[in-house]
Amino acid sequence: MPDDLPLAERPDPVRPHAWNRGFRYWECFFAVSTAAVVALVWNGTGPVGAELAATAWIGALVLWYLALGRRLITTALGTGEMDGRLALVYRLGVLALFIPLVLTDREAMPLLAPVISHLFWLVSLRSTVVVVVALSFMPLLVDAVEGDALTDMLWTVPFCAATAAFSIAVGMFVHRVIDQSFERYELIEELESSRAEVARLSHQAGAAVERQRLGAELHDTVTQGLSSIIMLAQAARSADDVRRQEHLRLIEQTARANLAEARAMVEALASGEDEAVQAESSIAELAGGAGAAFAVEGRPRPLTPATAVVLVRAVQEALRNAEKHAPGASVRVALAYRESTVAVSVADDGPGFDPEAPVSGFGLHGTRNRVVGLGGTFQVDSAPGRGATMRVEAPA
Structure with missing residues (x-):
């Protein structure tokens, strides 16, 4: 029966x-x-x-x-x-x-x-x-x-x-x-x-957690990106030609970065829990939009939706920090496929900072929580005067 x-x-x-x-x-x-x-x-x-x-x-x-x-x-x-x-x-x-x-x-x-x-x-x-x-x-x-x-x-x-x-x-x-x-x-x-009854309650709890996660992702990506674009567009109205061109460049860069992450999120949400997605193209698009060098190590392979979203989100946050704290610095993005894990690093040769110093933003903290929640590792290596490197490794 x-x-x-x-x-x-x-x-x-x-x-x-x-x-x-x-x-x-x-x-x-x-x-x-x-x-x-x-x-x-x-x-x-x-x-x-x-x-x-x-x-x-x-x-x-x-x-x-x-x-x-x-x-x-x-x-x-x-x-x-x-x-x-x-x-x-x-x-x-x-x-x-x-x-x-x-x-x-x-x-x-x-x-x-x-x-x-x-x-x-x-x-x-x-x-x-x-x-x-x-x-x-x-x-x-x-x-x-x-x-x-x-x-x-x-x-x-x-x-x-x-x-x-x-x-x-x-x-x-x-x-x-x-x-x-x-x-x-x-x-x-x-x-x-x-x-x-347990299955019903588990489904409800899972749906609630997924709604909270999706809300946080939308807030960190689409909402913040659109807010940045609006502020840059308002500033461009009253700026001279040189500043206007800079604002337009930033608008394009921000739109490209948010488009890449939105695509990764949509692909992950459209896929089933057991289906695999590609993260390489989204990360390459993020790096290209930020003017950063991009390299791939190992043989590319599909990743779980959760891993793909975490990697794309981490790269976007690192590139945003590099744009904000190390303007004009050379930035390198590396994606490495290993036997049972996948790693991504974002390095710049900017002024660097003290990782132990208190910070007012929540970007790196939220990224760390996502990576750790997935069972991966998150590391920031930096010091004043010698640039900064963010490394993320997650189960593949």
């Missing part, structure tokens, strides 16, 4: 349980036993009238089972609920029909085995035990009615007691198997319900 089948559409629990198959086997046993007992009755030496009467009582027992007993048992196996009063009526009816049967023809006594066994499918167990004990002592009743000697009757008592004890032991085992099967079935239903 498929795991994703809704609970409302699940088949009745009577079908998958092993003890239900056992019940069908019992019905076959009951049918064969009934036919065999009828044959024994008619092969006996009793009068034809007694044989007809015994056959009629056997037919009444079968009809009583088909009319009420089978419905009670299949209902109990399917839902675990049974009408206790009807079950008691059925037990008493079986006892009332079996007594005249064996008194009419004791050749019908072997029918005792299937009759006793099926009563244990009914609840409650206590009422069944009383009727089973009474049925087990039917041979003693027949001996008494037929006037057998007291010594013969005393020999019958241990046999009847052993039959009752064995029947009760088997019946209790059947009840324990049924109860355990229902408990396991209910436990499986509860576990599947809990699993579905």
Whole structure:
């Protein structure tokens, strides 16, 4: 049965349980036993009238089972609920029909085995035990009615007691198997319900985290880039020709950088979690827009969307810092594909800075958090007077 089948559409629990198959086997046993007992009755030496009467009582027992007993048992196996009063009526009816049967023809006594066994499918167990004990002592009743000697009757008592004890032991085992099967079935239903709830909550939590991450990415890329373009465009209106050209150059550079990162983000979002994307073209576009040299080491290969976005974001932040703190410096971007990781570095020969000094911006701090959250490493190597280098390494 498929795991994703809704609970409302699940088949009745009577079908998958092993003890239900056992019940069908019992019905076959009951049918064969009934036919065999009828044959024994008619092969006996009793009068034809007694044989007809015994056959009629056997037919009444079968009809009583088909009319009420089978419905009670299949209902109990399917839902675990049974009408206790009807079950008691059925037990008493079986006892009332079996007594005249064996008194009419004791050749019908072997029918005792299937009759006793099926009563244990009914609840409650206590009422069944009383009727089973009474049925087990039917041979003693027949001996008494037929006037057998007291010594013969005393020999019958241990046999009847052993039959009752064995029947009760088997019946209790059947009840324990049924109860355990229902408990396991209910436990499986509860576990599947809990699993579905956990999956739903996990999906909601994952969606919330993804919304927060996407909001942060849009704020760090598109929003900041558009804000920079707006400010540069406003400054260009009132600037002279030389300054206007510089502002236009910065506008183009900013637009190219944001376009490259937006493409990387869109490609990552459009891909599935297990699909791979290329980061090399986006990083090359970022480097070209910033006028930086770009080099690739190793054999390029597709990366996971998360890794690609982190690398592109780190390169953009490093180039932005180089433009801001080391204008006119020579900048080099290197992308290295290794066996199980991919690394990118952005180096400039500008004035450098003290990495331990407090900073007011959140760019490098946010980049570090992204890289570490992905399981990678982030390092900034710089000192006053000897440029700066940012290195990022992430799982490939």
